[in-house]
Amino acid sequence: MEGTSVHRLLALISLLSCSTNQAGLTVSPSRSQFFKGDSVSLSCEEDNISAGWTVRRNTTKRQSECKDGWGEPDGLTCKMTYMETDDTGVYWCESREGAASSSINLTVSGGSVILQSPVLPVMEGDDVTLSCQTKTPSNLPAAFIKDGSLIRTEPAGHMTLHHVTSSDEGLYKCNISGDGESPSSWISVSASLKARLVFHLVVFTPYFISTLLMVSLYRLRATGSDLSVSTVMTPPSQAEPTLVDDYDDVTTEHHF
Numbered sequence: 001m002e003g004t005s006v007h008r009l010l011a012l013i014s015l016l017s018c019s020t021n022q023a024g025l026t027v028s029p030s031r032s033q034f035f036k037g038d039s040v041s042l043s044c045e046e047d048n049i050s051a052g053w054t055v056r057r058n059t060t061k062r063q064s065e066c067k068d069g070w071g072e073p074d075g076l077t078c079k080m081t082y083m084e085t086d087d088t089g090v091y092w093c094e095s096r097e098g099a100a101s102s103s104i105n106l107t108v109s110g111g112s113v114i115l116q117s118p119v120l121p122v123m124e125g126d127d128v129t130l131s132c133q134t135k136t137p138s139n140l141p142a143a144f145i146k147d148g149s150l151i152r153t154e155p156a157g158h159m160t161l162h163h164v165t166s167s168d169e170g171l172y173k174c175n176i177s178g179d180g181e182s183p184s185s186w187i188s189v190s191a192s193l194k195a196r197l198v199f200h201l202v203v204f205t206p207y208f209i210s211t212l213l214m215v216s217l218y219r220l221r222a223t224g225s226d227l228s229v230s231t232v233m234t235p236p237s238q239a240e241p242t243l244v245d246d247y248d249d250v251t252t253e254h255h256f
Contacts, residue, residue: 025055025093025101026120032185033107033114035135038083042066044076044093044101052096054078071125083108105186113182115174121188128161133175143175153184164189 028041036163044053055066055078062068066078072088087108093101104119116131132142142157143150152159157176161168166189175185231249 011126021225025091027102027104027106030119031116032105032119033109033116033183034083035114036083036085036108036110038108039079039081040083040106042071042078042080042091046076053093053101054095056094057089059089060086065094083133085110107183107185109183111180113174113176113180115182115185117172117187118186118247121190122164124189124191125163128164128168128187130159130161130172130174132157132176134176134179140179142175143177145173145175146170166191170178 024045026043026045028043034040042053042055046053053076054073055071057064057070065071071078071080085108088106090103090105092103097240106113106119112134114133116133118128122128130144132140139156139158141153141155142159143153145151146158154221157174169187169189171184172184173182175181
C-alpha cells in the first residue's frame with residue numbers, strides 16, 4: 001500500500017513534467033482567423049503514427065473528417081487550399097480508437113479585417129502580440145477590444161500583452177477605421193508547468209502523508225500484536241520427577 005502511494009506521486013510528477021502520448025493539433029500558419037481564399041495545414045503531432053490519428057471538424061454543415069471533401073489528407077496532415085466562410089468551426093485530432101486531442105476554433109472571414117491571435121492557449125507569464133490585419137498587409141492604426149470594452153488604440157496595428165495571466169483571458173477583436181471590424185477570437189491562458197506541478201503537489205501531498213501515517217499505524221499495531229505474550233501450559237516431561245515421586249522415594253526410619 002505504501003509503495004502504491006509512492007508510485008502514484010512519481011506518476012503524477014512524470015505526467016506533469018513530460019509530454020503524453022495524446023496527439024496535439026497544430027495549425028500552419030499559426031493563427032485562429034483567416035480570410036476567405038486562404039490556405040492552411042492542420043497536423044496531428046504524435047510519435048505513434050500507428051494509432052491512426054486524423055483531423056476532424058464540426059462546422060455548421062456537419063461533423064466530418066479531412067477526407068470527406070473539405071481537405072486533402074496527407075499522412076497526419078490535412079491541407080485546405082481554399083478556405084470558405086463555412087469552414088468556420090471546431091477542429092481536433094481523433095485516433096482510430098476514438099481518443100481525441102484538445103480542440104481549436106478556426107474562423108474564416110468574408111470581410112476585410114482579421115485579428116491575428118494565438119490559436120493555442122498561451123502560457124502564463126508569456127508576452128502575446130495581437131495584430132489587426134487587412135487583406136493587403138498594412139500598419140494602419142487599430143483599436144483593440146476585449147469582452148466588448150476598448151483596451152486601447154495602437155498606431156501600427158499591433159498590441160502586445162506583457163506577462164499574461166488568467167485575467168487576460170477573454171474574447172478579443174480589433175477595428176480598423178474605414179476597413180471594418182474583425183471577428184472575435186477567444187484567447188486562453190494556461191498555468192505554467194511549474195505552477196501546475198505545485199498545485200497538484202499541494203492537493204496531493206495531504207493525501208500522500210495521511211496514507212503513509214495510516215500504513216505506519218497499521219504496521220505498528222501489527223507489530224504490537226506479534227509481541228504480545230501468550231500463556232501456554234506445557235505438560236511436565238516424563239523424565240522430570242514430580243513432587244509425588246519425591247515423596248515416594250523417601251524412606252523414614254524410626255529408632256526406638
